[in-house]
Amino acid sequence: MAHFTKATSVKDWLNQRLAVEKVEKVMASEYWIPKNINFLWAMGMVLAITFALLLVSGIFLLMYYQPDVKDAFYSVNYTIMRDVDYGWLWRHIHGVAASVVFLVIYIHMFTGIYYGSYKKGREMIWISGMLLFVTFSAEAFSGYMLPWGQMSYWAGMVITNIFSLGGLHLDGLVEWIRGDYVPAQAFLARFFMLHVLLLPLAIMGLIGLHFATLRIPHVNNQDGEEIDFDAESKKYLAGDKAGSKVMRFANDFMSKDMMVVGIYLVFFFYLVFFQYGFALDPVNFDPADGLKTPAHIYPEWYFLWSYEILRPFSVNIGLIAFGFAQVIFMLLPFLDRSPNAVPASRRGAFSIWFWALLIDMIVLTAMGKLPPEGIFSTIGLVAALAFIVLWIALPFITMNEKKA
Amino acid sequence: MKNKEPLILVVVVAFTLLTYWLVEPYAHSVMHKHVESQNFAYADLAPLTKTGDAANGKALVAGAAACTGCHSIEKAGIPAAVDAVAAAQTYGVNPPDLSNAGAIYDAKFLADLIKNPAHALKVEHKFDAAKGKMHPMVAFYGAGGDLDQEVADMVVYLQSIAVKPSEVTPKMAYENACGRCHTVSYEKWTQIGEKPAFKFEKDSLAFDIKVLEYQDALTKYMGKLPPDLSMYIRSRGEHFISTFIENPQVHLEGTAMPRVGVTADAAHKVIEYLEDAGDTKRHERDSVGQMVLIFSIVFAIFALLWKKQVWRDLH
Numbered sequence: 241m242a243h244f245t246k247a248t249s250v251k252d253w254l255n256q257r258l259a260v261e262k263v264e265k266v267m268a269s270e271y272w273i274p275k276n277i278n279f280l281w282a283m284g285m286v287l288a289i290t291f292a293l294l295l296v297s298g299i300f301l302l303m304y305y306q307p308d309v310k311d312a313f314y315s316v317n318y319t320i321m322r323d324v325d326y327g328w329l330w331r332h333i334h335g336v337a338a339s340v341v342f343l344v345i346y347i348h349m350f351t352g353i354y355y356g357s358y359k360k361g362r363e364m365i366w367i368s369g370m371l372l373f374v375t376f377s378a379e380a381f382s383g384y385m386l387p388w389g390q391m392s393y394w395a396g397m398v399i400t401n402i403f404s405l406g407g408l409h410l411d412g413l414v415e416w417i418r419g420d421y422v423p424a425q426a427f428l429a430r431f432f433m434l435h436v437l438l439l440p441l442a443i444m445g446l447i448g449l450h451f452a453t454l455r456i457p458h459v460n461n462q463d464g465e466e467i468d469f470d471a472e473s474k475k476y477l478a479g480d481k482a483g484s485k486v487m488r489f490a491n492d493f494m495s496k497d498m499m500v501v502g503i504y505l506v507f508f509f510y511l512v513f514f515q516y517g518f519a520l521d522p523v524n525f526d527p528a529d530g531l532k533t534p535a536h537i538y539p540e541w542y543f544l545w546s547y548e549i550l551r552p553f554s555v556n557i558g559l560i561a562f563g564f565a566q567v568i569f570m571l572l573p574f575l576d577r578s579p580n581a582v583p584a585s586r587r588g589a590f591s592i593w594f595w596a597l598l599i600d601m602i603v604l605t606a607m608g609k610l611p612p613e614g615i616f617s618t619i620g621l622v623a624a625l626a627f628i629v630l631w632i633a634l635p636f637i638t639m640n641e642k643k644a
Numbered sequence: 645m646k647n648k649e650p651l652i653l654v655v656v657v658a659f660t661l662l663t664y665w666l667v668e669p670y671a672h673s674v675m676h677k678h679v680e681s682q683n684f685a686y687a688d689l690a691p692l693t694k695t696g697d698a699a700n701g702k703a704l705v706a707g708a709a710a711c712t713g714c715h716s717i718e719k720a721g722i723p724a725a726v727d728a729v730a731a732a733q734t735y736g737v738n739p740p741d742l743s744n745a746g747a748i749y750d751a752k753f754l755a756d757l758i759k760n761p762a763h764a765l766k767v768e769h770k771f772d773a774a775k776g777k778m779h780p781m782v783a784f785y786g787a788g789g790d791l792d793q794e795v796a797d798m799v800v801y802l803q804s805i806a807v808k809p810s811e812v813t814p815k816m817a818y819e820n821a822c823g824r825c826h827t828v829s830y831e832k833w834t835q836i837g838e839k840p841a842f843k844f845e846k847d848s849l850a851f852d853i854k855v856l857e858y859q860d861a862l863t864k865y866m867g868k869l870p871p872d873l874s875m876y877i878r879s880r881g882e883h884f885i886s887t888f889i890e891n892p893q894v895h896l897e898g899t900a901m902p903r904v905g906v907t908a909d910a911a912h913k914v915i916e917y918l919e920d921a922g923d924t925k926r927h928e929r930d931s932v933g934q935m936v937l938i939f940s941i942v943f944a945i946f947a948l949l950w951k952k953q954v955w956r957d958l959h
């Protein structure tokens with residue numbers, strides 16, 4: 241058993257039992273971050289803050305929401321929006337944050353791709369991040385079911401139908417997932433459970449893993465420079481703060497994080513109060529009606545690109561393409577064959593690949609929402625094929641890349 | 645080294661706005677037909693050429709034109725002959741009380757309605773006299789004098805007994821123009837009026853049964869039960885509702901919903917009623933929003949100053 245002495249202060253008492261000073265050093269003041277970074281490096285903190293907003297607003301919504309097909313719509317649109325003081329505020333924060341969190345995730349992802357932050361020991365950062373993307377997607381989808389509006393119902397119908405896997409006709413699997421022939425009470429209750437318990441638990445665990453994966457390889461920097469963190473941190477601690485290439489996580493980097501968060505919150509709350517329509521689709525303010533299919537069924541904007549990879553093909557090929565799109569990002573560290581962990585702008589053909597992928601995904605996103613008619617289906621098909629070709633070409637493009 | 649942050653910010657914002665524009669304004673403009681408001685001018689209806697005489701109109705409404713055979717005018721002391729349910733079972737929908745019709749409906753519309761109901765209501769596809777399908781409201785063919793003069797007299801009479809247009813409340817406008825077909829459950833509104841708070845459940849159930857009986861008759865008349873409008877301000881939006889009220893056929897060709905012929909002011913009142921039902925906290929949202937934005941800006945300024953202070957030693 242450890243040896244304990246009479247504590248001289250509360251801090252000392254805690255130190256003997258919890259090593260709080262050491263924890264503070266490891267987590268904050270001696271967690272070293274390169275100085276050569278830009279505001280895109282603050283997206284992790286922006287995501288953490290947005291997740292906190294989702295969690296807190298979600299807790300308040302959970303107190304009044306009724307997971308019952310007869311009461312769900314009413315509990316959201318009457319009880320929460322009208323009866324409960326500031327219920328509307330929690331709902332708007334929750335709905336807008338659920339949409340904006342994906343915007344920040346995509347910025348965070350493309351930052352990682354651009355700067356090669358998934359290579360040379362940082363593979364696990366990327367993989368844990370992609371696992372977070374998958375769980376956030378499931379969380380967003382399950383949450384979208386809960387107001388039990390028209391889009392909840394019909395999106396639930398369409399997405400669970402995917403599990404019949406086209407030509408395999410696994411209708412029994414679809415019924416097993418739904419707990420019924422159509423989305424109904426069992427469906428709503430289990431998506432409610434997933435949304436408020438299992439998936440948030442998984443997300444919190446994965447956030448812990450994601451932070452842990454950063455520990456050993458450290459954060460990348462905007463020039464792909466290899467930094468000797470031990471030497472640079474010694475320099476910093478010796479007093480040469482300006483000469484060192486690294487800085488403390490707190491308060492040095494944290495102060496920049498909070499500056500970006502401050503600006504982000506102005507944008508976020510502007511959306512919450514004055515521009516929320518993009519995140520709270522009008523169609524979902526009609527109660528679910530299994531006898532009335534909406535004229536246009538589309539997922540939320542952040543799923544549109546993968547929806548458009550599913551849509552332009554025949555059922556079986558579409559499902560294969562869709563499955564490809566779901567897993568391919570995860571494999572990025574292994575498909576990129578180049579040893580260069582530098583910004584895309586210094587990587588020749590990869591630079592073109594990066595911008596082509598970004599633009600292709602924006603085109604897919606737009607076509608995923610537009611009705612699949614005329615020129616839109618053609619553009620959608622071309623963009624979906626381009627997505628697949630881009631990923632197949634990636635190993636070949638990067639294999640022969642010159643040392644940067 | 646050159647500071648690349650402004651350029652990066654421009655790139656991030658530009659791609660974000662492009663994506664937003666594509667999936668929101670652009671995609672919705674492709675998916676939904678754009679209908680321009682005509683400001684409730686009812687340009688298809690002929691303007692009133694005659695100056696009406698209210699006293700003569702009063703005599704016609706209760707006499708030769710027989711309006712009060714079906715319509716109550718409570719303001720003039722003429723109650724309804726039968727209750728709302730019995731009226732709906734007879735006519736399909738309860739004929740409106742005319743007390744404030746002169747303030748809520750457009751004068752040109754009222755004149756055309758008296759002369760040719762199916763035309764004014766834009767339901768001639770449903771009620772075609774040639775095929776023997778008569779509109780339940782009987783057209784007025786004149787009491788022997790100049791038809792246009794007599795119609796103008798009745799319109800002026802209805803205007804003379806109505807409240808001033810500025811005194812029309814949102815609920816009054818909704819009740820007259822929409823409320824005999826559409827419930828607004830979040831405001832406790834039913835087709836037979838606002839549901840009161842009952843002390844005994846049997847009274848509450850008795851009221852509900854009356855509503856159901858009314859709705860059965862209405863469903864038969866309209867082809868389907870008109871939807872509850874509680875959340876329509878969020879599901880359809882102001883522009884859609886306003887242009888739909890103005891002319892339902894433009895949005896939904898062949899619909900059984902009639903053009904109701906409200907004035908622009910009355911349409912605004914109807915929208916306000918729907919906002920109270922489905923966007924109840926909009927004023928609170930605006931005022932809280934301003935405070936939160938001011939707080940966020942102050943927070944951002946302090947965060948910026950803190951960053952500057954911390955980083956002074958790092959460069």
